[in-house]
Amino acid sequence: MIALVDCNNFYASCERLFNPSLNGKPIVVLSNNDGCVIARSNEAKDLGIKMGAPAFMIEDCVVKNNVAVFSSNYILYGSLSNRVMNVLKENSPAIEVYSIDEAFINLSGMKHHDLFEWGMKIKELVTNEVGIPISIGIASTKTLAKMANRYAKKERKQTGVYLAQENWQVEKILAYTKVEDIWGCGRQYTNKLNEQKIFTAAAFIQLNDDWVRKNLTVVGLRMLKELRGMPCIENDTMPAPKKCIQTARSFGKLISDKNELQEPIANYANSCAVKLRKQKSCTSSVHVFIHTNRHRMQDVQYFKSVIVSLEVPTNDSAEIIKAALKGLEIIFKPGYNFKKAGVLVIDITSENQIQYGLFDTVDREKSKKAMQVLDKVNMKFGKDTVKYAVQGFKKKWKLKQEKLSHCYTTNIKDVLKIKI
DNA sequence: TCTGGGGTCCTAGGACCC
DNA sequence: TCTGGGGTCCTAGGACCC
Secondary structure, eight states: OEEEEEETTHHHHHHHHTOGGGTTSOEEEEOGGGOBEEEEOHHHHHTTOOTTOBGGGSHHHHHHHTOEEEEOOHHHHHHHHHHHHHHHHHTOSEEEEEETTEEEEEOTTSOGGGHHHHHHHHHHHHHHHTOOOEEEEEESSHHHHHHHHHHHHHHOTTTOEEEOOSHHHHHHHHHHOBGGGSTTOOHHHHHHHHHTTOOBHHHHTTSOHHHHHHHHHHHHHHHHHHHTTOOOSOOOSSOOOOSOEEEEEEEEEEEOOHHHHHHHHHHHHHHHHHHHHHTTEEEEEEEEEEEEOTTOTTSOOOEEEEEEEEEEEEOOHHHHHHHHHHHHHHHOOTTOOEEEEEEEEEEEEEGGGOOOOTTOOSOHHHHHHHHHHHHHHHHHHOTTSSOOGGGOSOOTTOOOOTTOOOOTTTOGGGSOOOOO
């Protein structure tokens, strides 16, 4: 059996944890640049605020209902996520951290009559030790565990745990779940299924394999088998190194000037290099893109990208920044209002499997040492303590974050003071 | 004024090889 | 008039996830 542990309204719950006056009140958390809604408390959901709604379009509702609005504070969320995951690790046989607020836990060694008890224990431990509310679904496959989790969250609010073990328990959630709420079923698949008059997971598992294979590819077939209780998605307790890494952001304001664009691009390139070094990989292709704001009808639009190849795979910041800026030279065109840019590193290989070039002029050993020093300093004194001149200091392009909460768990200045 | 960011996997089609 | 067959590799784009 497999359990899925999922934090309820995670970002909103994080904001509430250090600000208990928000209990019972509607909360929303906004994306980067305070652009759109990416998390809502239950109270905000009840007000009809939709996921992904642009911030400026919910303003009336926010004012009228006194909704608490926050910029996203990933340092806080990351730190609280670690706390939750640590409690899970200490009390589980094998855990796969699936995202910032979810983890799969393999319970195959556990006796069947202990499963529900185990779920209740985990729920209590996380509540007491961290304070973030969670839900737990337990079933024979990952897709069913996801479904059981959703059912627990909505229909088992007292316990927060649902075990889908006996046939009738599985059938209950299959009948309960609409196809669009199945893990792996997005808009396109939902449309195709609805056209066949298939609206619930219970109806979906009656479909014939060939039809599913033909219309929803092997991905759909895997989903179907998982729903029938046949595990097809492996447990992955050791995360594999990333196959591509990207850093991309919208700017806080529009940029038309090439020199001004160099700053964010250099920063994104550096951030990719740091991520590469963290997983001990190198890249041989740097992909750069820039584009205008497609929501501004009055602007002429321009989307362009280019891939710059490198002779020898590298994770040296200077080399990757240089390649990214070379890419910018190629794709930049004057006369446009640019809103967003990004750098992707693709063709990733392991650090210790590099094919050195015949005419390589770079001193690889020296570069490696320089990067180690750079990473060490920035790790100790905060990121960007040491950086390249081209990364700039002004950061006029940087994010808009007008409603940022404190870093309660990671910054000594922000730790709450308690009067006794 | 104002609409996120970072990933994975799969498929189709073209280039190329013998 | 007649113009193979089978295979691999690569890339772009689609669909999905949180």
